[in-house]
Amino acid sequence: MKMSVLPVEAYTSQEWFDCEQEFIFSRTWALAGLAEDVYEPRQYVTVQAGLNNLFIVMGRDRRLRAFHNLCRHRGTQLLRAVGKTHKAITCPYHDWTYDLEGKLISVPDENRQFPGIDKSCLGLKPCSIDIWRGMLFVHPDPNIGSIMEWFGGLDNPVGPL
Numbered sequence: 001m002k003m004s005v006l007p008v009e010a011y012t013s014q015e016w017f018d019c020e021q022e023f024i025f026s027r028t029w030a031l032a033g034l035a036e037d038v039y040e041p042r043q044y045v046t047v048q049a050g051l052n053n054l055f056i057v058m059g060r061d062r063r064l065r066a067f068h069n070l071c072r073h074r075g076t077q078l079l080r081a082v083g084k085t086h087k088a089i090t091c092p093y094h095d096w097t098y099d100l101e102g103k104l105i106s107v108p109d110e111n112r113q114f115p116g117i118d119k120s121c122l123g124l125k126p127c128s129i130d131i132w133r134g135m136l137f138v139h140p141d142p143n144i145g146s147i148m149e150w151f152g153g154l155d156n157p158v159g160p161l
Helices: 014-025 147-154
Strands: 030-034 043-049 052-058 064-068 082-084 104-106 126-132 135-139
Touching (some): 030 043, 052 135
Antiparallel strands (some): 030 135, 043 052, 052 064
């Protein structure tokens, strides 16, 4: 069997790194943490998946959801690292507020600055989330399917049963 060798640039070039970020790591499942990291309502964890800044949050209904970590107003990062939110997620830039299901629920000075705004169209952009063997995985595409489809037949031969 002939072994393929990558050129040195694969390890040192900014251009190569940028291509990997865009075409590989931004378009695949990413490990975001452990299920025990987000085990009660309002807890969250953020993850950088290639060029995508994403977060997972547990809603009051105890359901895990994943979103792009960007305010729909000006693109400000909403959450950092890991933690626990208050009752909602509020943008630190202009205070747009989202519920834990990703719906836009409040816009400051809405009637004057944004007359006729349709908040139902400006919720957070969802992502896919899945759990495999206690690990949380996210994908920037909300319609990608399950992590097991991506893993294929990997489940049986890997790890403890």
